[in-house]
């Protein structure tokens with residue numbers, strides 16, 4: 001194990017009394033001082049990973065390491081980490097100072113030390129001077145910061161954040177994303193952040209783990225994951241995508257919608273069935289003759305910076321286009337794209353499986 005590694009999962013499985021595990025043979029390594037995000041739909045197992053790291057639940061099998069030592073049996077209060085919960089779990093009957101001081105009092109720290117540490121933590125989250133305020137007199141964003149001050153006050157090595165921004169409105173949420181990211185940089189400690197919001201994950205993380213059905217689908221930097229999704233699930237979960245079936249004829253040559261296209265992918269078997277992803281912003285509107293794909297415009301929405309078009313080709317495939325140019329509904333147009341815009345993916349799961357899961361996710365999202 002290298003020295004920069006702080007947390008490691010080796011073949012960790014977690015199963016309750018149900019027939020399927022909620023985490024299925026999960027392995028990963030996290031480096032010290034980075035901002036990690038666990039991203040995935042509701043029920044995929046994100047919180048379970050966080051709870052295993054924190055020591056709030058035990059693995060059914062597999063090993064969990066912290067700084068190179070196996071911690072499966074180490075109680076939560078002996079782990080040098082703190083959790084910020086979705087509802088902040090602040091004590092409403094205590095003021096700001098006492099909320100932040102709580103953990104230090106349990107440790108029976110000297111009063112003068114407590115005062116100094118709480119002051120420092122509150123300064124860190126821009127709440128200096130708020131010591132005597134009641135929690136009930138604080139706004140949502142301020143409560144969030146109190147919860148973070150409480151998490152950093154006893155100098156943990158890792159902070160675990162379970163959807164901490166989900167209770168905030170959109171504007172405040174965006175502000176807090178900047179604040180949290182900045183705070184992590186200044187503190188230099190490892191943050192593990194759970195969210196089901198892909199934009200939040202892309203904006204904040206050094207590295208993202210995309211999780212589905214108890215398995216890590218892909219991990220990498222935000223740009224890796226956005227530009228090179230490994231399978232249909234990741235492509236569709238991270239941003240909008242056009243996904244069609246195709247065949248990899250040979251290196252750098254792929255066939256879809258009945259035509260062959262130059263691409264930048266290689267290393268597939270000759271004639272291997274694949275899936276193709278093209279992002280809507282990588283498609284340009286042009287004349288039918290100049291286009292690589294010929295489609296008809298089905299609908300168009302103005303989104304402020306761009307038009308969002310939904311088009312269909314002759315086989316009935318839908319093509320979403322984000323363009324600064326506009327077209328008219330019913331227009332026969334061409335779509336142009338560069339070879340780099342084509343992302344070729346190995347077939348992972350059946351389309352039926354994928355669609356079923358996506359529907360389940362969308363249903364959950366609307367609740």
Ligand SMILES: Nc1ncnc2c1ncn2[C@@H]1O[C@H](COP(=O)(O)OP(=O)(O)OP(=O)(O)O)[C@@H](O)[C@H]1O
Nearest residue numbers: 016017022040041042043044045046047048049196
């Ligand atoms: N104590 C438990 N007993 C049985 N099943 C559980 C228990 N805790 C969690 N689960 C199940 O484990 C699965 C994963 O839960 P987990 O909370 O990790 O998901 P999540 O990805 O964090 O979802 P969400 O975003 O909704 O919190 C879910 O299907 C959940 O119902």
